[in-house]
Amino acid sequence: MNNPPLLQVRRLSRSFDRNVPVLRDVSFSLTEGSWTILAGSNGSGKTVLMNHLNGLEKPDKGEILFRGQKIETMGDEIRRRVGLVFQNSDLQFVEQTVARELAFGPTNLGLPRRKIELRVQEVCDELGLEKLMDRRPHTLSGGEKKRVAIGGILVMEPDLLVLDEPFTGLDWAGVDQVLRTLIPLHKKGMSLLLITHDLAKCAAHSDRMIILSEGRIRREGTPEEILPGVEEWGIRRPEGLTWLK
Amino acid sequence: MAEIAFLHYRPGRTLLHRLPGWGKLLLLLAVTAACSRSALIGLALLTALLTTGSLVLKPALGKMKGALMFALIMAGLLAFSDARQFGFGTPVILRAVRFILIFWTGILFTTAAHPAEIGDAFETLTRWIPHFPARRLNTHITLTLTFLPLIMDESATVDRAARSRCFHRRKNPLVRIRYRVEPLVDGVFRKSDEISRAMAARCY
Numbered sequence A: 001m002n003n004p005p006l007l008q009v010r011r012l013s014r015s016f017d018r019n020v021p022v023l024r025d026v027s028f029s030l031t032e033g034s035w036t037i038l039a040g041s042n043g044s045g046k047t048v049l050m051n052h053l054n055g056l057e058k059p060d061k062g063e064i065l066f067r068g069q070k071i072e073t074m075g076d077e078i079r080r081r082v083g084l085v086f087q088n089s090d091l092q093f094v095e096q097t098v099a100r101e102l103a104f105g106p107t108n109l110g111l112p113r114r115k116i117e118l119r120v121q122e123v124c125d126e127l128g129l130e131k132l133m134d135r136r137p138h139t140l141s142g143g144e145k146k147r148v149a150i151g152g153i154l155v156m157e158p159d160l161l162v163l164d165e166p167f168t169g170l171d172w173a174g175v176d177q178v179l180r181t182l183i184p185l186h187k188k189g190m191s192l193l194l195i196t197h198d199l200a201k202c203a204a205h206s207d208r209m210i211i212l213s214e215g216r217i218r219r220e221g222t223p224e225e226i227l228p229g230v231e232e233w234g235i236r237r238p239e240g241l242t243w244l245k
Numbered sequence B: 001m002a003e004i005a006f007l008h009y010r011p012g013r014t015l016l017h018r019l020p021g022w023g024k025l026l027l028l029l030a031v032t033a034a035c036s037r038s039a040l041i042g043l044a045l046l047t048a049l050l051t052t053g054s055l056v057l058k059p060a061l062g063k064m065k066g067a068l069m070f071a072l073i074m075a076g077l078l079a080f081s082d083a084r085q086f087g088f089g090t091p092v093i094l095r096a097v098r099f100i101l102i103f104w105t106g107i108l109f110t111t112a113a114h115p116a117e118i119g120d121a122f123e124t125l126t127r128w129i130p131h132f133p134a135r136r137l138n139t140h141i142t143l144t145l146t147f148l149p150l151i152m153d154e155s156a157t158v159d160r161a162a163r164s165r166c167f168h169r170r171k172n173p174l175v176r177i178r179y180r181v182e183p184l185v186d187g188v189f190r191k192s193d194e195i196s197r198a199m200a201a202r203c204y
């Protein structure tokens, strides 16, 4: 077991205005095949942290390693390996049909047309998007939008899927759809990092939890270890563990 | 692309910040009028004035790169379309320069004035005009100035999401413009929907 972890964040610090650090000395690592929840109240720095994970933003201090390699030496490869699903799907969509939306990433990578079609078809089957392929992404329901947004990342065949608040604004059926998308992905070996302030919907499915508060990592461990004390960090403690029956 | 941080009110204690709302508005109108009328020498003076203003406001301004890029692109497009209509010459350049200066002025003032302050100042200054819908326009101005930064923030997120799917690898300028502009326009329409609902909710 000498393999380096899938993703390793080391002493990351970032501030926008000089005097107000948003991330302070953040360190944690994700192992292959894990399902980690990064929890924190609003404004704790979750989204800013996510934007660093595939090199979109540069830290002031610290570094991120992907399978032992510094991400800034990986070029575009890191964008493909670490797929980010943004909180607001509407801001992620760029195309006028779901089929084209799914093809956007692979087209940017310059893959041959035949290969793009193949990947889009695979993801379409995997996520059950067949009926939506000709629809306009912006007109879908919340749960459908989120699935298409996830699909648009999966086509790039990432090793780690990071989702920022994927349940925001979704009704019960939408949350159900998204969870039923993520669970089989995880079973097939996909590593997941789920960012949320709402533990009730996903705590049961994770194997690791990290608490972020005011830009610092406060706790890290298994859900059983972490859950009893989360309210100290402004996160609501879920009543039961199984949201999905 | 740089973080888009213009059109956001930033608290501060500069001279411009401390002017009363009506003072800011009058100064804004004066500088804008000057920008749109002056010839070369006047524009040079205004540039000096705005540069000084920017330096004074610097801590509050955040990163200006995004705003400047935007202004340059818009001015370039303006000059291009003018040049096609009237042929290339001094007037075309003047117009482009004026655009940049007016845009710049707008940035400085929106940085130093809270949206509600500008709206209220406008109302105070125009209330005496008979039948002038000062109160309504105040709401209108305040809401628009409140929502503009939101749209700018969104466009930064749109940009990030596209880059995270390797959009920066596309070199064709037409493709680049299309995928920049389309989501932004979509977003503006969605937002203007929200704005009109928010205005209705405030009994506009």
Ligand SMILES: Nc1ncnc2c1ncn2[C@@H]1O[C@H](COP(=O)(O)OP(=O)(O)O)[C@@H](O)[C@H]1O
Pocket (backbone or CB within 6 Å): A016, A017, A022, A040, A041, A042, A043, A044, A045, A046, A047, A048, A049, B003
């Ligand atoms: N581009 C930016 N410029 C300045 N401040 C920012 C920027 N992005 C985020 N912040 C600040 O960083 C803090 C954390 O934001 P964020 O990561 O979005 O929180 P959340 O945990 O809710 O996702 C907030 O206080 C926010 O105002």
Ligand SMILES: [Mg+2]
Pocket (backbone or CB within 6 Å): A046, A047, A048, A087, A164, A165
């Ligand atoms: Mg967030």
